[in-house]
Amino acid sequence: MSELTPAQQLRYSAQLLLPEMDESQQLRLLYSKVLIIGLGGLGSVVASYLAGAGVGHLLLADDDRVSLSNLPRQLLYSSAGVGQLKVDAATARLQAQNPELVITPLAARLSLSDLLALLPEVNLVLDCTDNASSRLAINQACFLRQVPLISGAASGWRGQLLALQPWLGQGCYQCLYPDWQDSPSCLQSGILGPLVGMVACQQALLALKHLLQIGDVSFGRLYCFDGLHGQSSQLKLQQEPACPICAAGDS
Amino acid sequence: MLIYFNQQPFSLTPPCTVAEFLAGQQQLRPGIAVAINQQVIPRSCWDTQPLNDGDTIMLFTAIAGG
Numbered sequence: 001m002s003e004l005t006p007a008q009q010l011r012y013s014a015q016l017l018l019p020e021m022d023e024s025q026q027l028r029l030l031y032s033k034v035l036i037i038g039l040g041g042l043g044s045v046v047a048s049y050l051a052g053a054g055v056g057h058l059l060l061a062d063d064d065r066v067s068l069s070n071l072p073r074q075l076l077y078s079s080a081g082v083g084q085l086k087v088d089a090a091t092a093r094l095q096a097q098n099p100e101l102v103i104t105p106l107a108a109r110l111s112l113s114d115l116l117a118l119l120p121e122v123n124l125v126l127d128c129t130d131n132a133s134s135r136l137a138i139n140q141a142c143f144l145r146q147v148p149l150i151s152g153a154a155s156g157w158r159g160q161l162l163a164l165q166p167w168l169g170q171g172c173y174q175c176l177y178p179d180w181q182d183s184p185s186c187l188q189s190g191i192l193g194p195l196v197g198m199v200a201c202q203q204a205l206l207a208l209k210h211l212l213q214i215g216d217v218s219f220g221r222l223y224c225f226d227g228l229h230g231q232s233s234q235l236k237l238q239q240e241p242a243c244p245i246c247a248a249g250d251s
Numbered sequence: 252m253l254i255y256f257n258q259q260p261f262s263l264t265p266p267c268t269v270a271e272f273l274a275g276q277q278q279l280r281p282g283i284a285v286a287i288n289q290q291v292i293p294r295s296c297w298d299t300q301p302l303n304d305g306d307t308i309m310l311f312t313a314i315a316g317g
């Protein structure tokens with residue numbers, strides 16, 4: 001397949017109107033393979049936009065089941081789906097949204113060795129998880145396998161977004177928070193749906209821009225957002241010279 | 252000298268490092284990061300990095316929710 005079918009031209013017609021887009025760019029999305037880890041408030045929105053845009057192969061990883069308290073912000077799920085595995089509910093919904101995609105559900109909390117095995121075949125990783133240890137393992141695996149990582153996080157009124165290519169010496173997640181143990185979950189610190197949705201939309205936008213190689217993805221910059229006061233800032237990351245992950249020079 | 256910490260002006264007597272400033276504000280705790288003038292300062296530099304007149308210091312906390 002080297003050109004879009006008439007149905008694809010129609011389906012993607014609005015995004016194809018953008019000056020940066022054309023058929024070959026759309027085909028580039030259709031041939032892309034993206035791993036989305038975590039299918040909560042971030043992952044469900046990210047997955048929906050990537051599926052809608054025609055990212056051809058999505059790998060979805062989450063070991064959790066849909067619960068009633070997920071429904072205000074995890075837009076892929078319905079009340080009838082409470083108790084289902086998130087990867088199964090999400091796969092069914094996304095496949096209905098865009099039947100021509102390949103969607104691979106992975107009902108697991110991916111370990112470092114799982115990640116190292118999976119990453120050579122993916123173009124991009126989206127970290128949408130809810131805990132520090134998963135985040136740091138994903139960071140390490142993306143460094144070792146040299147796969148770009150776009151990491152989103154949301155808690156309370158605050159959101160953070162970080163796009164990384166840590167093998168380029170620009171720093172990594174571990175450089176930013178070297179002594180991070182863990183942080184309160186959404187259930188502990190509270191969250192409002194649109195706040196996590198904003199981070200997810202930015203994450204999906206960066207992902208599409210990266211896959212299409214257009215615009216500015218701001219790798220190596222931390223974007224912080226305070227939804228209560230409507231303030232945001234962008235901070236340039238620096239490599240921690242003592243970082244055990246990305247600065248282990250001659251080991 | 253005058254610095255700005257999380258957008259509030261602060262008067263400081265130089266010299267003062269990042270670590271000294273954070274300790275003075277009782278802000279030294281795990282899972283935080285600091286930026287001066289929009290540039291993140293690596294943790295191992297906090298003991299030596301001096302604050303300068305007019306610096307804008309931002310402290311932010313790691314968040315994990317998704």
Ligand SMILES: [Zn+2]
Nearest residue numbers: 172175243246
């Ligand atoms: Zn690092």
